[in-house]
C-alpha cells in the first residue's frame with residue numbers, strides 16, 4: 415500500500431496541508447512557481463511525477479500547457495485530485511513508470527522524489543522522455559534533512575551515507591532516500607542535463623515574524639529545488 419493511502423498518515427498530511435502554513439504553501443509553491451515562470455509553459459507537454467492532489471499540474475495547465483500527465487502512486491490522493499480538462503491523472507509508481515522517447519517538454523515533481531530509491535535510473539528515464547531543450551524541475555526534501563539516520567531537529571549527520579532512511583511522520587516507518595547535493599547534480603550532468611538553477615527556499619524574517627513556527631527552517635533548509643535542461 416502506498417504511504418499516502420495509509421488512513422492515519424493521510425489524515426495527518428491533509429490536516430497539515432489544510433492549515434496552509436506548512437513549508438509547501440509558505441516556501442515550496444512560491445519558489446517552484448518562480449522557477450517555472452522562466453520556462454516556456456504555453457503549449458508544453460508536461461509530466462508531473464508524484465502529483466498528489468494535482469495542485470502543480472493544474473497550475474501548469476492553467477498557465478497554458480498543452481497537456482499535463484500527472485502521475486501518483488496513491489489512490490486516495492488521485493481520488494481527491496483537482497480536475498482540469500488538460501490534466502490526465504494516472505496511477506503508477508514513478509520508479510517503474512516510463513514514456514516514449516522525446517514525448518515531453520517539461521517534467522516536474524514537487525516533494526516526491528525523495529521517496530524514490532533509484533534516482534539514477536529515474537533521471538536516465540526522464541532524460542529520454544524529454545525533447546531536446548526540455549526541462550526537468552523538481553523539489554525534494556533537503557539533503558540536510560534526509561541525512562541523519564536518527565532524525566533530530568537540527569543535526570546534520572551521516573551526510574555521506576546515501577540511501578534509505580526511516581522517519582516517524584504521522585506514522586512510524588516512513589521511508590525516504592537520502593542523496594547528497596553533489597550526487598544529485600552529478601547524476602543530472604551524467605545524463606546530459608545542464609543545471610539552470612539550484613535553490614534552497616527559506617523563510618524570510620518577515621515570514622517568521624508572521625508565522626513563528628517557520629523559524630526552524632532558517633536554522634536548516636527544508637527544501638532543495640533544482641531546474642535542469644537537456
Ligand SMILES: C[S@@+](CC[C@H](N)C(=O)[O-])C[C@H]1O[C@@H](n2cnc3c(N)ncnc32)[C@H](O)[C@@H]1O
Nearest residue numbers: 418464465466486487488491507508524526529
Ligand atoms: C509530499 S506529497 C506531494 C504531492 C504534490 N506533488 C504536492 O506538492 O502537493 C508526495 C506525493 O508523492 C507520491 N509518491 C511517493 N512515492 C511515489 C512513487 N514511488 N510513485 C508515485 N508517486 C509517489 C505520494 O503518493 C504523494 O502524493
